[in-house]
Amino acid sequence: MCWHNIKVACPNWDILRSMFSLSVPLGKLVRALSRLRGGGSALPGLVVEKIDPRFMERTLATVPLGVAVVSGTNGKTTTTKMVVELLESQGLKVFTNRTGSNFTRGVAAALLGEVDLGGKLDADIAVLELDEAHAVHFVNRVAPRFCLLLNVLRDQLDRFGEIDKTATLLQKIAEKTTGTVVLNREDPRVARIATTVSGPKVVYFGLDESLRSTFPNDDDMRATASSPHPTGAKATTEPLPAADVVLRRVGPDDADFEFDGGTVTTGMTLRGVYNIFNAAAALALARSVVASSGRTAKPDGGERLIAALSKVAPAFGRGESLVVDGKPLELVLVKNPSGFRLGLKSFAAEGYATMIAINDNYADGRDMSWLWDVDFESLRDGGVDVVTGVRAYDMALRLQYDDVPIGSVDTDIPDALAAFIASSAGRPKRIFCTYTAMLAIRRELSKITAVEVVS
Amino acid sequence: MSEQPAANKGTIRVLQLYPREMNIYGDWGNALVLQQRLKWHGYTPELLEYNVGDDFPDDVDIILGGGGQDSGQLVIQDDLQARGETLRTMAEDGTPMLVICGLYQLFGKFFKTSSGAVIPGIGILDVETHGTNERLIGNVCLDSPEFGEILGYENHSGQTKLGAGVEPLGTVTKGAGNNSKDGHEGARHRNVVASYLHGSLLPKNPAIADFLIRTAAERKFGSFTPGSPDDTFTDLARTHAARRPR
Numbered sequence: 214m215c216w217h218n219i220k221v222a223c224p225n226w227d228i229l230r231s232m233f234s235l236s237v238p239l240g241k242l243v244r245a246l247s248r249l250r251g252g253g254s255a256l257p258g259l260v261v262e263k264i265d266p267r268f269m270e271r272t273l274a275t276v277p278l279g280v281a282v283v284s285g286t287n288g289k290t291t292t293t294k295m296v297v298e299l300l301e302s303q304g305l306k307v308f309t310n311r312t313g314s315n316f317t318r319g320v321a322a323a324l325l326g327e328v329d330l331g332g333k334l335d336a337d338i339a340v341l342e343l344d345e346a347h348a349v350h351f352v353n354r355v356a357p358r359f360c361l362l363l364n365v366l367r368d369q370l371d372r373f374g375e376i377d378k379t380a381t382l383l384q385k386i387a388e389k390t391t392g393t394v395v396l397n398r399e400d401p402r403v404a405r406i407a408t409t410v411s412g413p414k415v416v417y418f419g420l421d422e423s424l425r426s427t428f429p430n431d432d433d434m435r436a437t438a439s440s441p442h443p444t445g446a447k448a449t450t451e452p453l454p455a456a457d458v459v460l461r462r463v464g465p466d467d468a469d470f471e472f473d474g475g476t477v478t479t480g481m482t483l484r485g486v487y488n489i490f491n492a493a494a495a496l497a498l499a500r501s502v503v504a505s506s507g508r509t510a511k512p513d514g515g516e517r518l519i520a521a522l523s524k525v526a527p528a529f530g531r532g533e534s535l536v537v538d539g540k541p542l543e544l545v546l547v548k549n550p551s552g553f554r555l556g557l558k559s560f561a562a563e564g565y566a567t568m569i570a571i572n573d574n575y576a577d578g579r580d581m582s583w584l585w586d587v588d589f590e591s592l593r594d595g596g597v598d599v600v601t602g603v604r605a606y607d608m609a610l611r612l613q614y615d616d617v618p619i620g621s622v623d624t625d626i627p628d629a630l631a632a633f634i635a636s637s638a639g640r641p642k643r644i645f646c647t648y649t650a651m652l653a654i655r656r657e658l659s660k661i662t663a664v665e666v667v668s
Numbered sequence: 669m670s671e672q673p674a675a676n677k678g679t680i681r682v683l684q685l686y687p688r689e690m691n692i693y694g695d696w697g698n699a700l701v702l703q704q705r706l707k708w709h710g711y712t713p714e715l716l717e718y719n720v721g722d723d724f725p726d727d728v729d730i731i732l733g734g735g736g737q738d739s740g741q742l743v744i745q746d747d748l749q750a751r752g753e754t755l756r757t758m759a760e761d762g763t764p765m766l767v768i769c770g771l772y773q774l775f776g777k778f779f780k781t782s783s784g785a786v787i788p789g790i791g792i793l794d795v796e797t798h799g800t801n802e803r804l805i806g807n808v809c810l811d812s813p814e815f816g817e818i819l820g821y822e823n824h825s826g827q828t829k830l831g832a833g834v835e836p837l838g839t840v841t842k843g844a845g846n847n848s849k850d851g852h853e854g855a856r857h858r859n860v861v862a863s864y865l866h867g868s869l870l871p872k873n874p875a876i877a878d879f880l881i882r883t884a885a886e887r888k889f890g891s892f893t894p895g896s897p898d899d900t901f902t903d904l905a906r907t908h909a910a911r912r913p914r
């Protein structure tokens with residue numbers, strides 16, 4: 214079976230398009246065939262989009278609570294997962310997607326798998342992770358009812374060049390949103406979007422003042438307390454707007470969230486201030502959706518949301534805790550300066566053996582400049598046991614200039630990992646790694662030791 | 669990385685221009701490298717900042733400037749014009765300076781955006797820059813007659829043309845450089861080094877860092893006696909970086 218056969222068999226898309234009622238059964242057939250050959254999930258989406266270009270819009274339009282999109286440079290995947298789990302805890306049926314190389318096609322393919330033969334989707338709401346690159350194209354076709362805009366961190370520079378441009382893309386999402394826009398009050402580029410929307414309701418999630426210093430934004434990267442940032446100064450002297458959900462405190466395995474005028478303490482499976490702030494974001498969006506669904510009357514609604522929140526685990530490969538030789542091994546994904554600084558601040562170095570793995574493959578980003586926007590002083594006392602990855606020596610050089618002692622440097626990840634595990638026996642371990650380095654490390658870990666996934 | 673002998677050769681003052689707005693893609697690394705290498709060469713570094721509206725400090729020995737977003741360039745534009753005369757005098761007088769990307773452009777005659785607006789520069793360098801919709805992005809290697817092989821990472825959509833009053837910093841062997849046609853990168857005039865390269869530039873190109881330090885020391889103290897920084901990681905980082913694809 215080969216895809217070219219189908220194309221040859223259906224050379225005239227227009228004829229098929231004219232009989233678009235066939236698109237769902239045909240698409241489903243194509244999907245089933247694609248499953249049989251283990252093919253890529255976007256191919257059926259391609260077929261259905263060719264036959265019935267409005268399939269995605271039409272199907273999503275039938276979803277009673279509409280479409281909620283989650284966007285921003287960092288944390289989309291885990292946050293989307295949290296929103297889905299929070300809404301499911303309220304008894305809502307949620308359609309969601311996994312992001313792919315072609316966003317709308319991927320959504321179309323995922324929809325095909327869920328609709329019945331009449332083209333109806335059995336879901337109360339669709340929650341979609343929306344990459345900034347696909348944002349404008351998507352929201353021009355489907356106006357979201359809700360959007361959650363997380364942050365604009367230096368991340369996608371290889372694709373977009375400038376973070377202000379990324380903020381503009383998020384702003385386009387907000388402009389097209391019909392119901393509620395949920396914004397990060399603490400990210401000036403995101404909070405500013407409130408001034409550009411007039412239609413939708415604006416809701417914020419925010420941080421307690423005591424936690425703000427753990428979230429330096431890129432503007433404040435080099436601004437010190439004695440010299441506040443001039444362009445950001447306005448934002449810090451003006452009183453911040455009230456937030457629907459505020460993260461008040463983060464403990465080693467619990468956190469305090471404030472909403473509805475009260476503060477709730479809950480255990481958390483997620484680790485790291487950064488992830489837990491995204492949990493506050495997910496909670497704010499879920500509360501807006503639940504309110505519009507008319508389910509607020511249920512007295513235990515808030516409790517079930519919190520119970521669901523406490524159980525949320527990170528999405529695959531986004532920072533997880535494993536057990537190696539009876540000791541915890543934490544993988545912390547770092548892909549930009551803000552993420553690395555947050556990782557260093559969120560996880561205390563004391564008592565841990567540390568490894569850093571830096572690759573510069575396409576998926577990691579080729580530019581290594583960002584390592585110079587991270588302060589590594591917190592590692593000075595304990596040092597870094599092993600440095601690895603394609604750009605291990607760039608990392609080692611960076612550590613040298615911050616006077617951080619280094620055990621060994623080896624660009625070969627399998628060798629370096631073996632050396633790290635051998636030299637840190639009996640100690641908990643932490644590995645900061647870029648995306649492709651994380652994939653390589655996971656592969657290796659499963660070979661050299663029994664890996665027990667804790668969360 | 670062993671403890672360096674206590675600095676005793678004197679103080680060198682390094683001024684960063686507009687670090688709040690013009691400091692992107694690791695340009696802070698240039699300041700950190702100067703600070704550390706000054707120590708390793710036996711000097712006491714003093715790191716100063718100049719931001720919009722500040723008093724301009726006296727007795728500056730080295731000037732550093734970085735890149736920024738378009739919005740950052742707009743914020744500093746008027747203030748930079750007001751300091752233009754001071755900076756021109758210092759440059760002509762031989763003060764060592766390193767300007768990257770956005771401040772490289774504004775040290776030139778003008779920046780003309782793709783929509784036709786003209787942002788005046790301060791004219792230290794005989795160069796002009798034209799905004800385009802093409803982004804020149806990726807790893808860069810160049811051959812420099814003065815500094816040998818220079819490695820870095822470029823990310824810019826402004827294309828810079830060199831006039832008769834400057835020399836290029838080097839000839840591009842990988843990447844684009846000043847523009848997509850001429851095959852050269854950066855500009856040299858007096859003791860000013862201008863370049864598009866982030867990376868950060870100085871960590872992997874200590875020859876340029878040491879040129880700035882030596883020039884500053886000679887101007888201030890009449891001579892420069894180098895220390896012995898450990899450049900083992902630098903050399904290995906350079907070897908690996910040079911092999912990476914664009």
Ligand SMILES: [Zn+2]
Binds near residue numbers: 735769770824864
């Ligand atoms: Zn630049």
